[in-house]
Amino acid sequence: MAHINLNKKSFFHNLDIIAQVTSAKDKIAVVLKDNAYGHGLVQMASLCQEYGIKKAVVRNQKEAYCVSEFFETILVLAEIPDTPISNVVYTLNDINAIKLFPKNTRVEIKTDSGMHRNGVSLDELEKTFALCKERDLHVEGVFTHHRSADELSSEWFVQEQNFQKIKEKAQEIAKQEGMPTLRFHSQNSAALFRAGECLHDMTRVGIAIYGCLNPDEVIYKGVHVSSLQPVLSLYASKISSRILKAGERIGYGGIYTATEDMQVGNYDVGYADGLLRSGSNNFTSPQGYKILGRISMDNVNLDSAEEEVCIFDDANKYAASCGTIGYEVLTSMREYIKRSIV
Numbered sequence: 214m215a216h217i218n219l220n221k222k223s224f225f226h227n228l229d230i231i232a233q234v235t236s237a238k239d240k241i242a243v244v245l246k247d248n249a250y251g252h253g254l255v256q257m258a259s260l261c262q263e264y265g266i267k268k269a270v271v272r273n274q275k276e277a278y279c280v281s282e283f284f285e286t287i288l289v290l291a292e293i294p295d296t297p298i299s300n301v302v303y304t305l306n307d308i309n310a311i312k313l314f315p316k317n318t319r320v321e322i323k324t325d326s327g328m329h330r331n332g333v334s335l336d337e338l339e340k341t342f343a344l345c346k347e348r349d350l351h352v353e354g355v356f357t358h359h360r361s362a363d364e365l366s367s368e369w370f371v372q373e374q375n376f377q378k379i380k381e382k383a384q385e386i387a388k389q390e391g392m393p394t395l396r397f398h399s400q401n402s403a404a405l406f407r408a409g410e411c412l413h414d415m416t417r418v419g420i421a422i423y424g425c426l427n428p429d430e431v432i433y434k435g436v437h438v439s440s441l442q443p444v445l446s447l448y449a450s451k452i453s454s455r456i457l458k459a460g461e462r463i464g465y466g467g468i469y470t471a472t473e474d475m476q477v478g479n480y481d482v483g484y485a486d487g488l489l490r491s492g493s494n495n496f497t498s499p500q501g502y503k504i505l506g507r508i509s510m511d512n513v514n515l516d517s518a519e520e521e522v523c524i525f526d527d528a529n530k531y532a533a534s535c536g537t538i539g540y541e542v543l544t545s546m547r548e549y550i551k552r553s554i555v
């Protein structure tokens with residue numbers, strides 16, 4: 214059966230680097246949304262707990278339930294709960310959604326600093342606080358998200374400046390209202406490494422903990438991005454093997470033709486398991502085996518005779534052969550694939 218290995222040493226190494234940049238473990242909120250970027254939600258949550266991480270970010274209530282015992286505080290990015298969980302804070306993404314939250318829910322206000330995807334604007338901030346008060350929602354923080362922190366442009370600076378204005382305004386409102394100190398955060402992985410420090414109270418680190426932040430030397434000058442190590446590797450087992458004779462073509466459409474007699478093996482992972490089909494005929498495994506022809510639903514052909522092969526051990530490399538990003542390769546990995554911590 215296809216299976217996934219999660220390298221604990223690499224994961225802790227990545228957390229060491231991140232803790233060095235944020236200057237404290239307590240400033241790290243691990244982003245575990247979407248089955249921990251395909252790594253396995255509970256496995257990664259337990260490793261985070263073992264390392265001493267106290268905060269996590271997830272997508273929805275179901276994920277929050279699964280990991281609530283592992284963390285002190287969890288932020289849910291995009292679900293309005295029927296019954297809030299006590300150690301979970303929920304994101305308010307839109308001023309019009311305030312009335313939908315149960316009274317006394319703990320919330321953080323998502324603000325729009327320039328991405329224009331969701332969140333309230335600076336102009337709406339005062340009204341948002343007032344409506345939250347009316348609804349008895351407990352506002353505990355204010356945050357934003359960067360759209361271009363991983364690109365060489367000035368947008369990152371502009372958004373950070375906008376967020377600074379939002380932060381000052383929110384602090385002013387909180388002071389007037391006698392509210393407890395608010396928590397502020399703006400940085401994802403790219404923004405953390407770009408700044409080289411945690412700019413606010415915490416940072417929401419996703420792709421970097423999994424070791425797949427693209428190490429662009431220009432953008433992350435002087436920071437150790439290139440020493441992050443991928444955590445996930447995908448393995449598959451042989452179903453059958455044969456000699457493909459010179460001139461024979463393999464798989465659907467026969468898009469690969471053997472130029473000489475060659476040993477080939479068929480392995481038990483396919484696009485139904487999340488191995489993106491766009492890597493067909495265009496990827497070489499870490500041991501140097503080539504994907505031959507089209508990836509099928511449940512299997513893939515390689516020029517290998519091994520009983521078991523590592524398909525990829527760096528999602529970014531597989532992504533490059535598919536014209537996509539590591540995030541998509543990782544989150545495509547189906548939940549039912551067995552994950553083992555090694």
Ligand SMILES: *Cc1c(COP(=O)(O)O)cnc(C)c1O
Pocket residue numbers: 244246290358400401402403417418419420421
């Ligand atoms: C996914 C996500 C993150 C993490 O982003 P990375 O690039 O993986 O570090 C942070 N904040 C929000 C709001 C997100 O949706």
